[in-house]
Amino acid sequence: MQDIRVKVDSGSYLITQNLNDLKSFAKQKSKVLLICDSNTKQHALTIQNDLNCESLLEVLSPGEDTKSFTSIVYLLEKYSSQLNRASGVVLVGGGMIGDLGALFSSLLFRGIDFYMVPTTLLSMVDSSIGGKTAVNLKTGKNLAGVFSSPKGVFINFNFLKTLPWIELLSGYGELIKSALIDSEAFYQKALNLDLKGYFESKEVSDEFSTLVYKAMLLKKNVVQEDPFEKGLRKVLNLGHTMSHAIESYYKYKIPHGVCVFYGLFLEGALGKHLGYVDSNYPLEVLDKFRQLGLDEFDGKWRDLESWLKVDKKNFDATIQFAFLKKPGVLYDLQKISTSVQLEKVFEKEEIFS
Amino acid sequence: MQDIRVKVDSGSYLITQNLNDLKSFAKQKSKVLLICDSNTKQHALTIQNDLNCESLLEVLSPGEDTKSFTSIVYLLEKYSSQLNRASGVVLVGGGMIGDLGALFSSLLFRGIDFYMVPTTLLSMVDSSIGGKTAVNLKTGKNLAGVFSSPKGVFINFNFLKTLPWIELLSGYGELIKSALIDSEAFYQKALNLDLKGYFESKEVSDEFSTLVYKAMLLKKNVVQEDPFEKGLRKVLNLGHTMSHAIESYYKYKIPHGVCVFYGLFLEGALGKHLGYVDSNYPLEVLDKFRQLGLDEFDGKWRDLESWLKVDKKNFDATIQFAFLKKPGVLYDLQKISTSVQLEKVFEKEEIFS
Numbered sequence: 001m002q003d004i005r006v007k008v009d010s011g012s013y014l015i016t017q018n019l020n021d022l023k024s025f026a027k028q029k030s031k032v033l034l035i036c037d038s039n040t041k042q043h044a045l046t047i048q049n050d051l052n053c054e055s056l057l058e059v060l061s062p063g064e065d066t067k068s069f070t071s072i073v074y075l076l077e078k079y080s081s082q083l084n085r086a087s088g089v090v091l092v093g094g095g096m097i098g099d100l101g102a103l104f105s106s107l108l109f110r111g112i113d114f115y116m117v118p119t120t121l122l123s124m125v126d127s128s129i130g131g132k133t134a135v136n137l138k139t140g141k142n143l144a145g146v147f148s149s150p151k152g153v154f155i156n157f158n159f160l161k162t163l164p165w166i167e168l169l170s171g172y173g174e175l176i177k178s179a180l181i182d183s184e185a186f187y188q189k190a191l192n193l194d195l196k197g198y199f200e201s202k203e204v205s206d207e208f209s210t211l212v213y214k215a216m217l218l219k220k221n222v223v224q225e226d227p228f229e230k231g232l233r234k235v236l237n238l239g240h241t242m243s244h245a246i247e248s249y250y251k252y253k254i255p256h257g258v259c260v261f262y263g264l265f266l267e268g269a270l271g272k273h274l275g276y277v278d279s280n281y282p283l284e285v286l287d288k289f290r291q292l293g294l295d296e297f298d299g300k301w302r303d304l305e306s307w308l309k310v311d312k313k314n315f316d317a318t319i320q321f322a323f324l325k326k327p328g329v330l331y332d333l334q335k336i337s338t339s340v341q342l343e344k345v346f347e348k349e350e351i352f353s
Numbered sequence: 354m355q356d357i358r359v360k361v362d363s364g365s366y367l368i369t370q371n372l373n374d375l376k377s378f379a380k381q382k383s384k385v386l387l388i389c390d391s392n393t394k395q396h397a398l399t400i401q402n403d404l405n406c407e408s409l410l411e412v413l414s415p416g417e418d419t420k421s422f423t424s425i426v427y428l429l430e431k432y433s434s435q436l437n438r439a440s441g442v443v444l445v446g447g448g449m450i451g452d453l454g455a456l457f458s459s460l461l462f463r464g465i466d467f468y469m470v471p472t473t474l475l476s477m478v479d480s481s482i483g484g485k486t487a488v489n490l491k492t493g494k495n496l497a498g499v500f501s502s503p504k505g506v507f508i509n510f511n512f513l514k515t516l517p518w519i520e521l522l523s524g525y526g527e528l529i530k531s532a533l534i535d536s537e538a539f540y541q542k543a544l545n546l547d548l549k550g551y552f553e554s555k556e557v558s559d560e561f562s563t564l565v566y567k568a569m570l571l572k573k574n575v576v577q578e579d580p581f582e583k584g585l586r587k588v589l590n591l592g593h594t595m596s597h598a599i600e601s602y603y604k605y606k607i608p609h610g611v612c613v614f615y616g617l618f619l620e621g622a623l624g625k626h627l628g629y630v631d632s633n634y635p636l637e638v639l640d641k642f643r644q645l646g647l648d649e650f651d652g653k654w655r656d657l658e659s660w661l662k663v664d665k666k667n668f669d670a671t672i673q674f675a676f677l678k679k680p681g682v683l684y685d686l687q688k689i690s691t692s693v694q695l696e697k698v699f700e701k702e703e704i705f706s
Binding site: 009023069072073076077080081106107108109110111133134136139140143144145146147148228229298309 | 426
């Protein structure tokens, strides 16, 4: 995999499989704090050993419940007296550790440098790129955060070997999303990826790593064009308006990317019903979702209404969706996000079944 | 007073006495949330009436205790369901409301627009300019925050009429700091300002408003040159290393600018002792402090040690100070902040008396 250079306001950073970039980050710091959860502690210890510098290790509880201001305040109170502005933070984990740890780093002393080590497929293809930090509020997921870029992202496919099947599927959901946004060709390849084969063999095929690389590249290109989500970047929310509502409904017990996977079908079906989508991809995505043994939403659609309303992208009585005409082609390139009146969303229960 | 245009990464904004700038900010927003405390509620109601748009009013408790993550989470949970990304926030109050409200605005949905209406002399000359947002931690003051700029700052000298004497003195401390950094001439004018005359007459003289304007201009020029405090901006911390320690020692019961006022003397005296400062300004500042009836630090100097250590500017065993050779002249323009070994700071108790 080639290095990817991401340009940001303050310069640029690398997404790389070369550990030396992280090593030189650590070398410039007076002290390094590694943050992980109990699932990724082993990986963090490996990194800590490789870095061989003055360091601290913080092991948090895994799961979305940890992604809260309670954790932020705990970390800030604890490390404000153990670190200083010349310290660095290394985040070893999935999206929860990345989002939370990056927000903590951005708040401590009004920002100290941090480096991302994504250990899940989901965080590799999505959350580690783009500078979004976040915690959840009682009122919804990711409602608080800032934009803040890491000093680098270290990719090690070996970390995926210990990933449970459901977490692999979660990353796959975001991979399909990126593929759908990119092109018909990428979408077809993503849909036909032999994920079970990988899970059984633990061998990252060239095909698999190429798809991950393409997803990272797509995300990089989009966020570089529109870092603060004023326009184009909203396309990355494909499937996410529905997925956020479903996640909230299930109290975050279902992995994010699995909800996105289903959200791609749901929003696609809605788009077809409204005449925006002119492709068979929604049903193909649903078929794949079922094929992989995943469980569909078992509530009433109307139950999602209150969660759709609180989504931070929504303005007043309309709900924002990014619709694709077909893979690789936005329905409305000018507007990107299309507003749908809330009553239109649940007009016909049967469009989702 | 002329408008001051502040350039920031995302464009620029105005510091202005013209209410139309705030009015046009509000007009562009779907809804406006005004945040104030019970001391500034009357001013907020006046502004709310002037704006005449769809709005909400949040009245917080006054005082440093409110500047915490407890308040941030309260505001985020409450307003994440009542506002959206097209909403705006107007902050009517002193430094506490400004620092807290700007951090809240910067975190909600990863940042919604906010506008500052400083109602104290301190916030006019200092905290409303420069994009620093903050809350206090148990471990120290302003240890958490982000850099984030307002869309404008509205200055109305009438708000100062209701300001208690001690709050006026607090602003005066920061005014003297700005004057010291700027030049001998500005420093002399600031030192000779008839503050009591203003407090009795409530008439803002041309002389007074000119000094406020010059202080805002100095701050603007410094932060524009160095928005993220990588170098030059550290000069604005003149007097602040000591003042933060004193504030922490007294559990924030003494207004910030009063501590800065005394900190200017303390750091000046330390600088003289160490041979950095070659001017009589430290004693002049102390004389003025006493003349105005303010109480000096009544603890032991060593009691400040633990608070000096936690200051977020400090790297390891040294304490950072910005020293002036004399008014308007930095001791070390290359380094700006000069490191002093902690044991050197309290070498001789008598240098501070």
